[in-house]
Amino acid sequence: MEKVIDKNTAAFIVEPIQGEGGIYVPDKNYLIKVRKICDKHGVLLIVDEIQTGMGRTGSLLSIQKTGIEADILTLGKGLAGGIPVGATLVNQKIGNAIFKGLHTSTFGGNPLACAGVMATLNKIDNKLLKHVTEIGSYFINELKSIKSSSILDVRGQGLMIGVDVKEDRNGLLKKLQGEKILAIPAGETVVRFLPPFIVEKKHIDKTVDKLKQILS
Structure with missing residues (x-):
């Protein structure tokens, strides 16, 4: 990063966890180093928390962990x-x-959308964030316990989880859908799980059992 920064570099844009690219969690010191480099060179740090934010990784904002x-x-x-x-x-x-007047938006300040934001913020408290952290760790550990040569890696944080598979990722997604389990793709080979924050162990156990059956 520092090698490519020059006098024309205005900003560095980064996701705390790479989402669409395949659920890649960086080293815990990565963003700290990025912040220091940006400060050193007078470069703005723009953090994309569209997927990681609002409690998805176990804290309101993912960068709060750093x-x-x-x-x-x-x-x-x-x-x-x-x-x-x-x-x-x-x-x-x-x-x-x-x-x-410099920054405007046609639909900015929409009353319905703003009411939704306020209602969501009022629901996200320490109890819910603790649940996301704990149930997310449980889900990741259960996925890692699956003994299958088709699984290359399991990675994630909170309830943002990716299972990297060897082949036919899209076929696996279809089979999960047939079992009424909705997952989505990430990268080229990753099955992405983004469960609702109210997910319980019984839902995770069912998902893991169905995944085991499909991969067996």
Whole structure:
């Protein structure tokens, strides 16, 4: 990263966990190092928390686990519990540079979307985040316990989990769908699980059992 930064570099954009690319969790010090490099070169750090944010990884924002702060941070997906909405958060320095009228949006401030955001924020508390962390660890460990040569890797954090498979990922997704288990693709070979935060052990046990049967 530092080798390619030059005087024309304005910002570095990063996901705390790479989602669409295949659920890749970086080293715990990676984002801390990125923040230091950005500060050293006067480069803005833009963090994309559209998929990782709003409790998905066990904290309200995934970068809270690292202790760093972004200059600009994006949110969406779970921000309003299913109602389409997105948000861009900026620090004070960036905010001071955005004068009134510079940043506008046709649908910005939609009352229904904002009500959805408020309702969602009111539901996300420490108890729910603890559940996401604990049930996510349980799910990951249960997936790792599956003895199958078809599984190359299991990785993730909280309830953002990927199972890297050797072959026919899309066929596996179809078979899971036939068992009324909805998973989606990530990258070229990854089955992505993004369960609702209210998921219970019985749901995970059923999912793991069905996956074992399909892979056997």
